[in-house]
Structure formats: structure tokens, C-alpha cells
């Protein structure tokens with residue numbers, strides 16, 4: 001199995017061409033010197049430190065990093081649900097100053113409105129922006145079709161499985177025609193098989209809709225399967241550690257999980273995110289276990 | 298093997314059969330005790346109902362006297378060679394037997410009031426129900442919006458809740474005299490007592506319910522472009538509605554507990570007037586019947602509202618299992634025509 005892996009920055013001409021093309025597109029998301037400091041009982045927590053990043057039109061960006069490194073804080077600031085301590089976020093050239101329909105969001109927790117049917121949930125955003133009822137309804141049905149849930153248009157969220165709920169949440173966010181779709185570990189609560197399915201659904205939606213996606217995950221495979229670029233954050237303080245261009249061509253399929261480019265990139269990501277993983281594993285618990293063993297004997 | 302499971306297991310539900318048995322027993326135990334005390338002659342029965350007065354001058358046929366008094370008098374009669382009185386053991390007049398109370402349920406309604414112009418029982422009951430209704434309605438009219446505002450906005454919460462928190466410890470009946478002085482002796486002060494007893498609890502209960510709404514729903518609505526007013530009307534209110542409804546049922550129960558006190562304020566009216574009147578005439582079976590009627594009206598209102606709630610909020614009834622099983626059976630597995638999912642080989 002000791003195949004020589006390519007370096008993860010090596011790009012085939014095809015991939016390189018795609019990235020050149022991507023970077024020539026319009027900048028949709030422009031994050032400038034973003035800082036976020038939380039004042040807590042025992043001092044300050046620097047959740048985000050000096051983040052600079054640009055995302056281009058129709059790009060798929062994944063954000064990965066260890067737990068507590070500020071991923072949720074990051075995406076909440078993009079959504080306008082949290083405010084930066086300093087720095088700013090521009091979406092389509094406009095400074096973000098609060099939540100708005102130009103940025104859709106899908107949360108890890110199920111946030112469909114339980115008192116509304118699937119159709120009414122998807123209509124919600126359209127009605128907020130003063131679309132007429134009939135127009136909202138016909139548009140909503142199209143989005144429900146797109147996520148393949150037309151038979152469940154009149155079901156309540158509680159009647160749906162987790163994967164179906166997240167598909168409705170995606171449809172609901174997209175129905176507003178946002179410029180950016182923000183997703184905070186949207187598939188984190190799903191079982192492995194459903195998650196795979198949801199990933200390919202999402203890829204197909206993304207291919208069919210003019211949308212830039214910022215997707216948070218702690219699953220490295222997921223990030224490499226979905227993303228054009230992966231933004232790697234490190235914890236304490238939450239800084240950009242590296243921005244990785246995923247050297248896997250598109251359209252992607254799960255066979256590429258074993259391609260050399262994929263494996264090389266994954267290996268690199270692994271070392272970034274779990275630097276001294278092996279040491280940690282050997283340390284404490286085993287000592288404790290031997291202690292317990294001694295007592296028993 | 299549910300029937301083999303334990304009767305005592307912390308936070309485990311019992312089988313439906315056992316639940317039914319226990320529900321029946323919860324009523325049977327007090328009623329059974331009452332029957333036993335009433336019908337088993339040697340249980341309690343501290344009085345003697347006189348059947349033959351003998352030569353005791355002040356005894357009257359059918360009157361109840363204490364057992365000791367009766368025995369004492371008979372001893373005196375015996376020692377002076379006079380005729381002994383006789384009688385049977387009985388309970389005091391304030392503890393009628395169950396069948397007498399059951400009869401009273403009918404008889405109380407058909408007995409005309411003693412004096413002209415006084416209300417019949419059904420009129421008294423109706424009057425009481427109106428007092429409760431208006432007290433609760435006025436309280437809710439102000440309490441529900443205020444509770445929702447306090448639960449939604451920190452400003453309202455900080456501005457109102459500390460005072461409300463203090464005020465709810467003041468017992469509503471304490472305001473009886475004031476209420477009469479301000480509002481007169483008829484219905485308004487009574488309604489005011491119900492209002493005071495309900496309103497302050499209502500604000501706190503509803504603001505807490507509002508705070509329990511998942512913030513993520515509000516954030517989701519914000520990212521969908523909802524404005525502040527829309528958040529309130531389109532997310533907060535519908536989101537808390539089923540719980541709000543439950544709160545209102547509990548609060549209505551509280552309002553009932555203030556009824557008697559409220560009706561004592563000013564001129565006595567309603568079911569309270571009936572109860573006092575009947576106890577003055579020493580018709581205690583009517584007193585019991587009236588008290589039990591209050592319970593029956595309260596409980597049946599609550600059961601009706603609970604039943605209604607199931608139909609008002611259909612989304613709270615649709616549990617994953619049954620309905621989605623049904624949908625799956627109708628339509629097969631989730632339709633995937635829009636995208637053929639990419640096959641994942643192990």
C-alpha cells in the first residue's frame with residue numbers, strides 16, 4: 001500500500017484551469033480582518049482572530065477545524081446573527097449588518113417551523129418579502145420538487161426523517177434566492193448513509209442553482225468531497241491555518257475517495273487538524289487502566 | 298410482557314390497563330371510605346338519632362344527640378325508674394350518606410328557592426361561571442400579550458417581572474375590602490379578585506413559556522428575512538401556541554380556586570351563596586352536591602379543552618411513527634426522481 005502520493009498542492013492542468021476560472025469570477029463574499037472576542041466570566045475568549053477570506057461566485061467553500069475553534073461563530077457572523085468585534089463582511093459589495101434574505105442559512109439543529117407544513121415552511125421567506133400567496137406557493141412547490149419532496153408538501157416536519165427535514169431546510173433557504181447559502185454542520189446529526197445521500201443531493205442542487213455555499217463540517221471526507229476550497233481554522237485563537245485548494249476534478253463521485261489526490265489532501269488535512277493525535281491516545285487512559293488492574297489483583 | 302413489568306419503576310409509564318385500574322381506584326378510595334363511614338353502623342357514628350323519647354323531657358323524635366348525652370340521660374331515667382329513651386346510631390348532620398348527596402344532585406335543582414326573588418341552583422351556578430369567565434377573560438386580555446412581550450423582549454421582562462414577582466405573593470382575598478370600596482358590592486369586585494389571583498401568575502407563566510421557544514427558530518426566521526413584528530406574529534406566537542394553551546388550562550384551574558373567596562366579597566352570590574344558604578338550613582347534602590358540582594364543572598371544562606386542543610394543533614399530534622409509516626406505505630420510500638443518488642459502494 002506504500003504508493004507514493006502526490007503532493008496535495010500538485011494540480012492537474014484540468015484542475016488548475018478550473019481554479020483559474022473560479023478566481024476570475026466576481027467576489028461574492030469578502031471577509032476583512034474579522035475578529036470576534038467573547039467577554040466571559042473568567043476573561044476574554046478570542047473566538048476568531050484576524051480572518052481574511054474571499055469566496056467567488058458559485059464557489060463551494062468548506063470550513064473545518066477542531067471543535068471550539070470558532071466555526072459556528074464565523075458562520076453566525078456571516079449570517080448576521082452575531083456581530084464581529086472588529087472587521088467587516090461584504091456580501092456582493094454590501095456590508096453585513098444583520099440577518100437578511102441575501103444569505104440563507106441551514107442549521108445543524110432542525111429549525112423547520114413545526115406548526116407549518118413543508119410547503120408553508122418553504123413559503124415562509126417568500127411571504128416575508130411580500131410575495132403574493134399564490135406566487136409564493138408556486139415557487140415553493142418548485143423548490144420542493146427540486147429537493148424531491150413533492151409528495152410530502154403537506155406533511156408536518158415531525159412526520160419527516162432527519163434527512164428529509166434538512167432537504168426542506170435547504171429548499172426553504174434557497175427559495176429566498178440568496179447570494180450565499182450558509183450551512184453549519186447541516187448533516188452532523190444524520191446517520192452515515194443518509195449523510196452520503198445528502199452530500200450528493202447538495203452537490204446536484206449546487207450545480208443547478210447559482211449559489212455560493214459556505215459549509216461547516218468536522219468531517220474531513222465530507223469537506224474534500226464537497227469543496228472547491230477548504231478553509232482550515234485552528235483553535236485558541238481561531239485563526240486561518242491554511243486555505244486548501246482541493247485538487248480533485250469535478251464532477252465528483254465517491255470513487256474519488258480513494259484517488260491519490262484525495263488521499264494526499266486528506267492526509268495533509270489530518271496532520272493539520274489532529275497534530276499529536278497518537279500521543280494523546282496512548283497517554284492518560286492506559287495509565288488509569290493499569291492502576292485499576294493493579295487494584296483488582 | 299408489559300403486565301409482568303414492575304408497578305414501581307421511576308419515570309416508567311404503566312400499561313393502559315393498570316392506568317385505568319389506578320384511575321378508578323383514585324376515586325374509589327375516597328368514595329369507599331365515605332360509604333364505609335356512612336353505612337357501617339359501628340364505624341364512627343358518634344350520634345344517636347332518637348326514635349322513642351322515653352320520659353326525657355327535652356328529647357324529640359328524629360333529633361340527633363351525642364351518644365354520651367343519650368347514655369347519661371338514660372342512666373338518670375333508669376335510676377329514677379322512668380321510661381328509657383331509645384334510638385339508633387347516626388352520623389352528625391354535616392356528614393350525609395353518599396346516596397343522600399346523589400339524590401341532592403337532582404333535588405337541589407328542582408327545589409325552588411325559599412324566598413321569592415332568590416335564585417334557583419342553576420341560576421347560582423350560571424352566575425358563578427360568569428364571574429369566572431369575566432375574571433379570566435379580563436386577566437387574559439392583558440396577561441397573555443404582556444406575558445408574550447416579557448418572554449420576547451428583555452426590556453419588558455426587566456420592567457415588569459420584578460414587580461409582578463412581588464405582587465403575586467400578595468393573597469388575592471386581601472384585596473377584597475379594597476375591591477368593594479372601589480368597585481361596589483356587586484359583580485365587579487368579585488371579578489377583580491379572580492383577576493388579581495390569575496393575572497400575575499399568568500404573566501410569569503406565559504413569559505416563561507415564551508422563553509422556552511427554541512431561539513434557533515427565531516434565528517432561522519431572521520435569516521429568512523422576517524422583521525421584528527413578523528418574528529413576533531409569525532414565529533413566537535404560533536410557536537408557543539400549544540404550550541400557551543396548556544398554560545391557560547392550568548391558569549383557568551387556578552381561577553376556579555378563587556371563586557368562593559371572590560363570591561364572598563360584597564354581596565354573596567352564585568354557588569357560594571347557595572352553599573351558605575343550604576348550610577344555614579342544615580341541608581348538608583345540598584352543600585356537598587354544590588361543592589362536588591364545582592369540581593365536576595371545572596374538571597369537565599378542562600377535559601373538554603384538552604380534547605379541543607388535540608384538534609386545534611394538528612402538528613403536535615403527528616408523531617413520526619404512525620403517520621410517516623402510513624405515508625411510506627402509500628408512496629413507498631422517499632421519492633428520488635429529482636436526483637438519482639450517487640451509489641456509494643462499500
Ligand SMILES: Nc1ncnc2c1ncn2[C@@H]1O[C@H](COP(=O)(O)OP(=O)(O)O)[C@@H](O)[C@H]1O
Pocket residue numbers: 038039040045046047065066067068069070071072073074
Ligand atoms: N456566546 C458566547 N459567549 C462566550 N463564549 C462563546 C460564545 N459563543 C462561543 N463562544 C466561545 O467561542 C469559541 C468558539 O465557539 P464556536 O464558534 O461554537 O466553535 P465551533 O463551532 O468551532 O465548535 C468557544 O471557545 C466558545 O466557548
Ligand SMILES: [Mg+2]
Pocket residue numbers: 071072
Ligand atoms: Mg459549532
